[in-house]
Amino acid sequence: MELSHINEQGRARMVDVTEKTVTCRTATAAATVNVSPATMEIIRTGGIKKGDVLSVAQVAGIMAAKKTSEIIPMCHPLMLTSVDISFDLTDTQIMIRATVKCKGVTGVEMEALTAASTAALTVYDMCKAVQRDITVTDIMLLHKDGGKSGEFLR
């Protein structure tokens, strides 16, 4: 088995997808931010308007999805047609899900992963003044569909 991103000189390339078929692609990725109960309480109530931290994280994730091919060197530029992000909160976890779609020749899993992890880091940034040991874990693909390799469901 070989890494398709490595060329004949043993260095990286952007894989040739010129001949691949345009299909509808979708991918959902997750990321989890782990905070203390005290921090979660502040996220829920600390802003005058409930949940503002999450609003900023949402915008950050959506904008990051569009920047994926600038951030991940071997990613192809893609014309995303949909980005949506949701948050589920427990007492100590913010579970983020990002779903991205496009019509194109390559999948959108890196876009979904970039959206989820950027939303997570944005939550971290806005809460780091009140808790210094926040972690981000479980960045993973949940679902992917539309390409030659078939559906993936974790």
Add this chain to the structure above:
Amino acid sequence: MELSHINEQGRARMVDVTEKTVTCRTATAAATVNVSPATMEIIRTGGIKKGDVLSVAQVAGIMAAKKTSEIIPMCHPLMLTSVDISFDLTDTQIMIRATVKCKGVTGVEMEALTAASTAALTVYDMCKAVQRDITVTDIMLLHKDGGKSGEFLR
């Protein structure tokens, strides 16, 4: 306790650091990529030149550190003076450490976290054709120094 990123109207702002003192700041952050032993074997040997996946991840992480204030909405722009990234490999884990420095009025932990997580996602991207269920975990601050809040060491 309040979130400093929330303004009087309850919406986000970029916190005012105009009056803070310029000091040398440093931060080290970590991220872990979890792969199968088979994938790790390919990372180690699959390119003609050993370790090329990690070279690309390194460049990606360094460039992402410089983009942090474009990606994380409330981050202040900073003139980074050093970015270095190292990799430690076990049979199933790539442990990434990113150390960032600057002389400035705010810390560089978001830059270190962005560098580490981007390097991790780049490894994911270059290996996803050979393994579909890679995860990224343990994105966290390891060390921080130079600001008013004192040293942090996990």
Add this chain to the structure above:
Amino acid sequence: MELSHINEQGRARMVDVTEKTVTCRTATAAATVNVSPATMEIIRTGGIKKGDVLSVAQVAGIMAAKKTSEIIPMCHPLMLTSVDISFDLTDTQIMIRATVKCKGVTGVEMEALTAASTAALTVYDMCKAVQRDITVTDIMLLHKDGGKSGEFLR
């Protein structure tokens, strides 16, 4: 009536346009820069080469049109196929018109508006040393065509 940019959790999303039809889209937007007669005289003659301020504004507007989806958070990325900007000068007004085209699934009015307003702010920037109270007004859509909602003509 609902805002299509708001998702089920009440936060912003990039609207799903995956199933929309690709058609030729065009939009023309306007912006007006209001200056004193003295400033206008300098714009007309102050550079060694007549109109250089407008040349820079033109390039700025064209480049900004291409950046629209990076600047306006919920805008879809689009492959613009044409951007053109024109200027009409009176004694105290620079009236800017930007026309943008693409073949795509969403309209290009935000691209035309971003081009026109960026060209206007660039004129402002290059003249602010000679006049401190310049204003930009009348940023608006003049014409739009090619989408499901039909032609719009102000």
Add this chain to the structure above:
Amino acid sequence: MELSHINEQGRARMVDVTEKTVTCRTATAAATVNVSPATMEIIRTGGIKKGDVLSVAQVAGIMAAKKTSEIIPMCHPLMLTSVDISFDLTDTQIMIRATVKCKGVTGVEMEALTAASTAALTVYDMCKAVQRDITVTDIMLLHKDGGKSGEFLR
């Protein structure tokens, strides 16, 4: 009187500010979005969470302030130390104020103007599906301080 942005060959340059003194700079700029009473009602209540359109506009304006030197060709890069945006709503107008600060050798009025106008265009973008003839007017500097040219107050 001459335009400082024009060089000896009659073309644009980025003005030399190498010898200027570093001081604290602040600027406040305004922009107004004009909507129908029906659209304003939707902005106030249409999202599940009140005011979400404004949250997105706020993030967009803050991020645009940081991008100013990429958008306005002759602007110097600056290390912004504060960006804050507020909204005042009447029945038909959203009045936006953006205040930007930095310690640097040039003023931040273009950053404040870019923040205000981008926030305005973001409101436009999120409401254009419900009203097609929104306009943005009165983009102007309200206040500026900290440079050699003294305080400006409209």
Add this chain to the structure above:
Amino acid sequence: MELSHINEQGRARMVDVTEKTVTCRTATAAATVNVSPATMEIIRTGGIKKGDVLSVAQVAGIMAAKKTSEIIPMCHPLMLTSVDISFDLTDTQIMIRATVKCKGVTGVEMEALTAASTAALTVYDMCKAVQRDITVTDIMLLHKDGGKSGEFLR
């Protein structure tokens, strides 16, 4: 003969390609970095891992290809489907070749030229501490195919 990039007002425009046909496009461009034999020896052996300078240059060139429409003002945005870069070394020259492909309405020669010249400048940057008079020469198109104007082969 006229420059298609100049509009009726004598200023630049992004040429209208809305009606052009989508075809597979490919272009190969070259750039040469001229170094001393001593510098070449360091490039070949100076890093612990042979050729690391070239790995960084490769990533830089690929990422720059994707940024072309942001850097060259009148270039159309394009969805690149392949970018590959190779290096041939003599005692005093690094000859860089960049090949870019897309399916689109305009050619990719500017993307190939931008990739090659950015890779060249990256080699320069990483070696400038050991040699101050490096030059980059012979930036040129080697081959182009897929458009209305037919094949070009130098």
Add this chain to the structure above:
Amino acid sequence: MELSHINEQGRARMVDVTEKTVTCRTATAAATVNVSPATMEIIRTGGIKKGDVLSVAQVAGIMAAKKTSEIIPMCHPLMLTSVDISFDLTDTQIMIRATVKCKGVTGVEMEALTAASTAALTVYDMCKAVQRDITVTDIMLLHKDGGKSGEFLR
């Protein structure tokens, strides 16, 4: 002699300049665009307004200088305080000179080289419809001053 950009693991890093002294830095770089006499005639007269190709190239070069640390992976971000570009024309050559200044801890030669080469590629782009075999040559540093390594004058 060693490449300072290579870290202990043999991979690239952004060199640590935290402890270096802030001084005024200046650098001038050159690039030459080689065209046919017919193309040069069109550049001189082909636009309605003489020299518009060069106006666009000038803006492109200035904006590229500000983007250098995004394009060249190991470049430090710098707060440029001046960018100026001039053109000298013979019958078959456009000789471009870019001068960049900043107050900072590292030199600005990469910024000057990036400005000059981007201006050259922009001329190429705007003329490629009338001549297919344009070349860019002689990208080189002409002068550099302000750092620890002393003045450099070619």
